[in-house]
Amino acid sequence: MRAARRMRIESSSDAVSPGQYSVLAGLRSEERTIGELAxxxxVSAPSMTRIVKxxxxxxxxxxxxSAQDARRALVALTPAGTVAFNAARNQRTAWMAQRVEALDAADRATLARAAVLLQAMSAK
Structure with missing residues (x-):
């Protein structure tokens, strides 16, 4: 939990908060409704509405x-949103790379194995 929280903080910047980063990530592949994002x-729909705003x-x-249903509002990334997301992701990746680089080979191997196990556990 602490590692996930720290990664969220490291992916934020003056331009994008951790919650906003997560929403931008969710919009990378497709447009979504506020309800889907929530x-x-x-989070609650009102909380997501504030983030979207x-x-x-x-x-x-x-x-x-929505072209199919006029009652549905869809949100999508703008080019500036893509740039902001990529910048925040690069910041997070650089932070993580520095931490991993500081580990010795045995610890990096342990971390790699743990990542495989965590990925397998989350797929179930």
Whole structure:
């Protein structure tokens, strides 16, 4: 839990909070509704609405009406949102790479094995 929390903090910047980063990540492959994003992030719809509002104001996402159902609003990444997400991801990756590089070979091997096990456990 501590490692996950730290990675969320490391992926944030002045431009993107940890919650916003997570939403941007969820929009990389497809547009989604606020309800879908709230379910993915396990937050309430009002909380997600606040996050989306901040991202809209920053120009990182767009909000449009669904062509199939006019009652549904869809949010999607803008080019600036993609840039902000990539910058935050690169910051997080650099932070993690520095920590892993500082480990000795045996600890890196242990970490690699643990990553495989955690991935297998989360797939079940």
């Amino acid at each position: 379910a993915i992030e396990r 901040g991202l809209l104001e920053a120009g990182l996402i767009t909000r449009t009406v």
